[in-house]
Amino acid sequence: MARYGMLINTKKCVGCFACRVACQMANGLQSDESFIHFKEEETGVYPNVHAEVVPVQCMHCENAPCQQVCPTHATYTTDSGVVLVDENKCIGCKYCMAACPYGVRIAIKETGVIEKCRFCWDGSEVGNPPRCVNTCISGARVFGDLDDPNSDISQEIAATNARPLASHLTDAKIYYVR
Amino acid sequence: MVWGSMIAWYLFLAGASAGAFLTSAFVEAKYPDSTVMRIAGRLIAPVFLGIGLLMLMLDAEAGLHNPLRFFYLIMNPGSVMTLGVYCICVFFPVALAAAVLEVLKRPVPKWLTWTGIVSAFCVAAYTGFLLGVVKACPLWNNAILPILFVVSALSAGLAVTSLVGLILDRKRFEQMWLVKKGHVILSAVEMVVLFTMLVIVSSGSIEGAASVQSLLTGEYAPMFWGGLVLLGLVAPFAIEGYPVFITRKVETSTTSMVVSVIGESGVLVGGFLLRLLVIMAALPVMYL
Numbered sequence: 307m308a309r310y311g312m313l314i315n316t317k318k319c320v321g322c323f324a325c326r327v328a329c330q331m332a333n334g335l336q337s338d339e340s341f342i343h344f345k346e347e348e349t350g351v352y353p354n355v356h357a358e359v360v361p362v363q364c365m366h367c368e369n370a371p372c373q374q375v376c377p378t379h380a381t382y383t384t385d386s387g388v389v390l391v392d393e394n395k396c397i398g399c400k401y402c403m404a405a406c407p408y409g410v411r412i413a414i415k416e417t418g419v420i421e422k423c424r425f426c427w428d429g430s431e432v433g434n435p436p437r438c439v440n441t442c443i444s445g446a447r448v449f450g451d452l453d454d455p456n457s458d459i460s461q462e463i464a465a466t467n468a469r470p471l472a473s474h475l476t477d478a479k480i481y482y483v484r
Numbered sequence: 485m486v487w488g489s490m491i492a493w494y495l496f497l498a499g500a501s502a503g504a505f506l507t508s509a510f511v512e513a514k515y516p517d518s519t520v521m522r523i524a525g526r527l528i529a530p531v532f533l534g535i536g537l538l539m540l541m542l543d544a545e546a547g548l549h550n551p552l553r554f555f556y557l558i559m560n561p562g563s564v565m566t567l568g569v570y571c572i573c574v575f576f577p578v579a580l581a582a583a584v585l586e587v588l589k590r591p592v593p594k595w596l597t598w599t600g601i602v603s604a605f606c607v608a609a610y611t612g613f614l615l616g617v618v619k620a621c622p623l624w625n626n627a628i629l630p631i632l633f634v635v636s637a638l639s640a641g642l643a644v645t646s647l648v649g650l651i652l653d654r655k656r657f658e659q660m661w662l663v664k665k666g667h668v669i670l671s672a673v674e675m676v677v678l679f680t681m682l683v684i685v686s687s688g689s690i691e692g693a694a695s696v697q698s699l700l701t702g703e704y705a706p707m708f709w710g711g712l713v714l715l716g717l718v719a720p721f722a723i724e725g726y727p728v729f730i731t732r733k734v735e736t737s738t739t740s741m742v743v744s745v746i747g748e749s750g751v752l753v754g755g756f757l758l759r760l761l762v763i764m765a766a767l768p769v770m771y772l
């Protein structure tokens with residue numbers, strides 16, 4: 307079984323938001339709802355400063371904290387490691403929003419359901435690749451099977467030494483080059 | 485923050501409901517002839533919880549549109565929210581039954597009261613654990629918060645029941661030393677527990693320190709010091725403590741009654757503000 311993950315190279319990301327717009331279109335979101343959030347980080351002391359744009363979305367954590375607290379089992383993980391929300395079970399209690407350390411869950415205004423990135427899951431499979439990946443103008447995103455050592459993503463992780471954003475918080479499946 | 489005043493109301497009302505039930509059980513055992521306060525506590529418990537649950541459902545929008553989905557709430561025993569639902573499934577019917585029996589002027593059986601006592605404690609405690617297990621928020625994720633919520637729940641339940649006793653049955657109420665003493669002690673304990681929590685949380689992490697900072701000196705400081713500490717803890721402690729521990733005499737003047745009403749109401753305002761502030765001031769951990 308595959309275990310899907312993504313790599314985001316912030317050194318290649320230009321912060322154009324194309325992935326976010328593509329995601330909104332693919333998932334029928336309003337312009338003020340989005341599964342991809344952009345964080346801006348500044349590090350260093352003048353004159354040696356470094357600015358970085360970090361796109362953040364659901365990390366599809368192993369033992370996802372959002373899933374643990376979900377009282378209705380609306381949040382679940384597929385065999386392929388994708389964390390999903392069953393919108394027919396969600397009551398909108400927002401417990402998962404509080405539990406997610408990355409703050410990437412949002413309430414869909416029309417339904418009140420709490421949603422997030424689902425790797426463009428179409429009901430039975432992930433989008434291959436998800437929209438954000440093939441929309442990215444600079445090739446900053448790579449998607450694939452983390453368990454297959456020959457997949458593009460595994461190769462890229464090895465080559466760039468990519469890591470999850472905060473391994474002390476959760477075991478995430480989105481890797482970053484920073 | 486993800487939650488707002490609706491959830492603060494729910495947490496407060498659920499706690500006060502449990503506290504009111506416990507107060508009525510205590511009054512029944514220790515002061516059998518003080519019927520007014522017993523009845524008050526028994527009626528307040530289901531009413532407060534009912535209003536609280538309504539708030540909860542109004543806040544859960546997806547469920548509000550499809551009410552049958554609320555049945556799924558029992559599905560995940562690994563979630564504190566589900567455990568809370570189990571507690572409420574016992575406490576609410578018991579509290580309701582006790583209230584109905586009281587209205588029908590029938591005796592409430594002992595086993596019912598005891599079931600109510602145990603489940604009331606569970607309801608009061610779960611509201612604290614609900615937030616306490618959220619690792620992403622250091623202000624919540626500590627062992628002291630559930631204790632703080634239980635103490636505050638008892639205090640609020642006692643206050644709302646006392647308020648009724650004070651107004652409708654003052655002569656008896658002024659004689660109930662155990663209740664009055666308990667009330668003062670609860671306020672004191674709550675102050676200590678709150679202080680302990682803030683110290684521990686602010687030393688635990690940067691985010692925790694920032695949360696505590698926002699309460700003590702930041703944007704929530706007026707509400708924290710004025711509403712929670714002064715009105716909700718210090719004033720009731722002084723107002724109730726003075727006659728109980730210093731003058732030790734039964735008050736009969738109207739002034740003392742007005743002052744007592746302010747004290748009891750202060751406890752209620754403080755109980756609500758405690759939950760509101762805990763919800764609002766919680767900052768999530770940083771991950772970048």
Ligand code: SF4
Pocket residue numbers: 363364365366367370371372373389405406407408409410411422476
């Ligand atoms: S990133 Fe947040 S929403 Fe996604 S799996 Fe982890 S906890 Fe859940």
